[in-house]
Every structure is written in C-alpha cells, then in structure tokens.
Amino acid sequence: MSKVIALAGKGGVGKSTIATQLIRMLSRDGIVLAIDADPNSNLPEKLGMEIAGTIGEIRNEMVEDPDKIPKGMSKHEFTYQSVRGLVTESDKIDLLVMGRPEGAGCYCFTNNILKECFSDLIPKYDFTVIDNEAGMEHLSRKVIPIVDVLILVSDPTVIGVRTASRLMTLSKEVGISVKRTVLVINNTTEVSETLMKEAGTAGFTNVVTIPHDDAIAKAAMETAELSIPEDSEFGRSVRSLISVL
Numbered sequence: 242m243s244k245v246i247a248l249a250g251k252g253g254v255g256k257s258t259i260a261t262q263l264i265r266m267l268s269r270d271g272i273v274l275a276i277d278a279d280p281n282s283n284l285p286e287k288l289g290m291e292i293a294g295t296i297g298e299i300r301n302e303m304v305e306d307p308d309k310i311p312k313g314m315s316k317h318e319f320t321y322q323s324v325r326g327l328v329t330e331s332d333k334i335d336l337l338v339m340g341r342p343e344g345a346g347c348y349c350f351t352n353n354i355l356k357e358c359f360s361d362l363i364p365k366y367d368f369t370v371i372d373n374e375a376g377m378e379h380l381s382r383k384v385i386p387i388v389d390v391l392i393l394v395s396d397p398t399v400i401g402v403r404t405a406s407r408l409m410t411l412s413k414e415v416g417i418s419v420k421r422t423v424l425v426i427n428n429t430t431e432v433s434e435t436l437m438k439e440a441g442t443a444g445f446t447n448v449v450t451i452p453h454d455d456a457i458a459k460a461a462m463e464t465a466e467l468s469i470p471e472d473s474e475f476g477r478s479v480r481s482l483i484s485v486l
Contacts, residue, residue: 243274243363245387246486247371247380247419249412250394251404252281255427258457259394260372261287261467262479268333271367278339278379284372289466290329290336296355297340299323320354325362335366339379355384375408381415390486391419397429397450399439406443423447425482447485451478 246263250256261284264275277284285292299320302309310319329336363369363386371385379385393408395401405424412419424445426436429452440448454475460467469475 243366243369244389244486245363245369245371245385246390246392247373247377247385247388248392248394249373249375249377249408251375251401254394254396254401255451255457256394257283257287257372258467259392259425259427259451259479259482260284260370262469262476263483264288264334264370265468266471266476266479266483267368267370271333273334274363274366274369275334275336276339276369276371276385277336278385279372279374280340281374282338282340283465285329285336285338286465287467288334288336289468290331290334292329292336292338293327295338295340296324296327299327317354317357321358321361324355324358328362339384352382352384356386359385375404377408377412377415377417380412380417383416387418387420389420391417391422392425392482392486393422394425394427397426397433397436399436402426402436402439402443406445409444421447423449423482423485425449425451427451428453449478449482449485451475451482 248256248260257279264273267273275284275288310316327337373380380388391412393405395405409422424440424447426448429450432450437448452474454473456469456473457475460469471480
C-alpha cells in the first residue's frame with residue numbers, strides 16, 4: 242500500500258518547494274505519485290515535468306457538455322480513462338494535477354468517481370505526495386482517501402504557527418482522516434524557543450525545522466525547475482523530515 246503524505250500551508254511558506262524535494266528524495270526509495278492539488282499549480286515546473294491537462298478541466302467539460310462522453314461508455318468509465326490519460330509518467334515519479342472546477346454545475350457525482358479512481362490508483366505506488374492549498378479542498382471533499390501523514394508548513398513566525406494550528410483544526414472539523422500530523426517550520430535562521438513553545442501550546446507533538454538556505458533562492462533565479470543537492474542544508478533537513486514520517 243502507498244504511504245500517503247499530504248502538505249498544506251498558506252501561500253509563500255515554501256510548501257511546494259518542500260514537496261518537490263520530498264518527492265525527489267522518496268523516488269530514491271520507490272515509485273512516487275505526485276499530486277498537485279493547489280490551484281496555484283507550480284509543482285510540474287518545479288519537477289521539470291510537462292502535463293497534458295488537469296482533472297478540473299475534465300470535470301468542467303463533463304458538466305458543460307455531457308455529450309462529450311462516447312455512446313456506450315458510462316460516465317464512470319469515461320472519467321476513469323480520462324484521469325489515467327492525464328498521468329505524466331517518468332522512471333520513478335508520476336504526476337497528476339487536480340486543478341479545480343469553475344462555473345455553475347454539480348460536481349458531486351464526478352467527485353465520487355474520482356474518489357474511486359484514486360482508491361484504485363494510489364495503492365499502485367510506494368508513495369503518494371499531495372501538494373494542497375491551505376483549504377485542503379480535495380481532501381475535505383474526500384476525493385483523496387486516508388492521509389498517513391499531514392505536513393503543515395509554517396514560516397518562522399508566531400502567526401504562521403497559529404495558522405498551521407487552525408489548519409490542523411480545520412482538517413479535524415471537515416473529517417479528513419489523518420493518522421499523524423507534523424508541523425514544519427520553514428526558512429528558519431535560528432531555532433526559536435518561543436516558536437517551539439507556541440507549537441507545543443497549539444498541540445503539535447511532531448515539529449521539524451528547516452533552516453534558510455541561499456541555494457534555493459539562487460536556483461530559482463536560474464530556472465523554474467527545483468534541483469537542490471541532497472547534501473545542502475535544505476536537502477539534509479528534508480531528509481531528516483523523511484525520517485520522522
């Protein structure tokens with residue numbers, strides 16, 4: 242069975258950067274399904290992978306033009322085949338971009354089909370890494386099944402940690418099935434006792450800090466693709482994060 246790891250956090254905290262490094266490192270140990278579930282999708286660029294389209298586009302087309310489904314094929318079969326056709330494959334990393342529905346129309350039936358699709362697809366991989374928006378829409382709609390580890394990413398501020406705490410509360414309120422939650426305080430210049438105390442007060446028992454690394458900013462000035470050496474400060478910190486997942 243695939244180990245399902247989901248990341249969430251407010252914009253600008255480095256969530257997708259951490260997700261990219263996690264995906265690259267986990268691919269050393271098995272086959273990874275990377276799912277970009279953030280509307281501000283940049284995981285494909287960071288991984289250096291091209292995509293054919295998004296699941297959101299499929300949902301929109303089915304709602305707007307039901308006749309798009311070939312005669313003799315059920316909506317279930319059409320959705321399943323369409324989703325599988327969107328998977329961008331490489332040797333150790335496969336990528337799927339969720340996108341989001343737009344406009345009027347009910348997406349409940351399609352979401353139920355997607356849930357069945359992911360229930361079949363995810364177990365075929367050693368790891369599944371999901372890069373979510375802060376609202377965790379696709380998790381809260383139960384499109385993606387049980388999450389083994391939810392990583393909440395914060396910047397090194399008290400407000401950031403409190404935001405992560407609210408996201409943890411949100412995950413419980415909407416009924417997301419999470420086995421473990423880890424707080425990652427990213428881009429730190431020092432380990433702040435105040436932040437660690439704040440994290441403890443918020444109920445986080447697993448906290449990992451990732452130090453600021455100039456190599457990330459330098460790499461971003463050269464290319465959209467993220468390729469940070471594993472022996473960099475950032476690389477070593479993500480490796481430490483993997484050890485507690």
